[in-house]
Amino acid sequence: MKSIAFTLVNIAYLPVAKTLADSFILHNPDIPFYICLFDDQKNIKDPVFLDYNIYDKNKLDLKEYDSMRERYSNLSMACALKPYFAEQLIKDSSAESVIYLDADTKVFDKLDTITGIFDTEESSIILTGHNYKVVKDSREVIFNAFTRKYGIFNAGFFAVKNTKAGNEFLNWWKRMLFEYCVQDEKKGILYDQTWLDLATLYFNKELHILDHLGYNVAFWNLKEREISRNGNRYFINDSIPLVFYHFARYNYYNSEFVDGYSQRLVSYPILQEIFERYRIELKENLFENYIKETKTTIKDIPQKIKNRFRFYLEILTDKL
Template sequence: MIHVFTSAAINYLPKVRILFESIKKYHPEFIIHLALPDKKPDWFNAPNEGIDSIITIEDLDIPNKTSWIFKHSIVELSTAIKPFVLNYLLKREDCSAVLYFDPDIVLFSRLDDLIGELNTGSILITPHLTKPAPKENLDSIRDHEIYSSLRNGIYNLGFFGVKNDENGEAFGKWWSERLYHFCQDSPETGLFTDQKWIDFVPVYFNGVIILKNARFNVATWNLSTRNIQGFDINSITVDGKPLGFYHFTGWDNGSHLLQAQKYGGHTETVSILLNWYEQKIKKDSIAEKNTWGYGTFSNGKPIVNNQRLIYRSRSDLQAVFPNPFEATHSHCYYNWFNTRAIIEHRSLFK
């Protein structure tokens, strides 16, 4: 059986629900899981969401969980747990393969051709781009070839597929080893969370299939090289084929709308897609009512980025403060940071 999961905190539930609704519509045979990089509220459970399970960080085989969680921002943690969830699902006897979709993706047709690729391959990945931008379109080259691909990675990790075989298991083990230490949004060191590591995958592993079918993982970064048409949300085509899944990345900060208008604004179909998604999101206001469970110390004070960065960079602090969230005792990381960090890490406070 095929197991499918996404990774998202509680504030992303409106998007998760739209994704899962689309999966159940087109592939009711899939077993669906939500990986939760957040604390699980009492009111939240799998049956009420119509899914098969909620996988918490406590379920995963991750050493020194509390210390490890603290080192990550919400985006970093949401991506860092992905290979651990993959490994968790591959251990199930009923699992033939695992598919992952970002929570801001929506399926618009069945994916039988994609699943069929697992008959001959073990690892499925989608590149940001499958065609070069026209040489005269310098904006597209800058935005998509340089920023999306050269900076953030050739492949987009909004989707991946892994067969439960020797190649798939080897990939999951390797990826979890890398992300345990190096799932960081750190452009200055060449890292972009979980994604750039996948540039190695076609070299390191056998059975890797690069999905170049234009109907998969359609997004703002490839709109300029794909012909998207249709006036009914249920019959949109891409290069003449049914739209498989669309990635509404950057929706909340407005970048999706900006880029979609820039590269797909000349087509009414893109406007139909965006308006449809906006209306779906508006029906669910839960994002406005929940904050990230790992965003504060035990005293309620918010954790800022420098507090995570310094802790992540120093093994001595990790050894002395194995639970850096704890802030009610005099001997705690919170007090150390407030008294010593500006002295020992002056450059971060300029």
């Protein structure tokens, strides 16, 4: 199956996208990887980024793009344009499937499970849940409430097959994000992510929920996914290859935390090793030239932000 993969950033986050691209290409050299920009690539100044497949906003319908650009923040744009670029990449490359990864991700193994699913099943859409196992502890209710509030799927990864159902999914998601790719807690909407809950109803027969624990490992599922190393390879729960780690809420200038705030890496020695290497790679890819110092702790978070993310923060600390 001819697959392609992409991530989506603005020029400021090119160092992060390059770090992902390098790891993806290393482990999946047979899958073309694109760095999509919601900026204009002619504004890229450092030639180190020009060796990659760059795909910018000018490939899209600029009338739709301009409408969103007037209404949306950079974060909203980075979320809203995912299905737009996915659709356009499929059209331009005649690919049989497309894979998306958030830029703050690093790949450690082949993503051949995806092509295997598309080759052998009727599925046209692949999503990953935030968690798959019941973890019974004192925070169980709070944690499940957080998942209900912010979505059962993580939008940092998806894969779509170039079929009628796959294209219908992308078109449906585009319509939702064109109108309403924002955070609106009263309506239960978190940018592109919470819309995906509806895919379980609208695309039930075409949706494959990928429960491979090596995909989309992140701070929110570490309780069910213990990371270990055997030689040069990393594994989940001793036997499942780590395919990619999602460095969500990673803070380059506060890199001793798993989540950017409170969970210290010293509690996860193998993960600390992964984080230290990731920081080196970001630095080598000019991160400090593009994103300036921002340190954040629980004490630094304004009360209105604490209120907004209360479920999440209660999981992390007892001292709100």
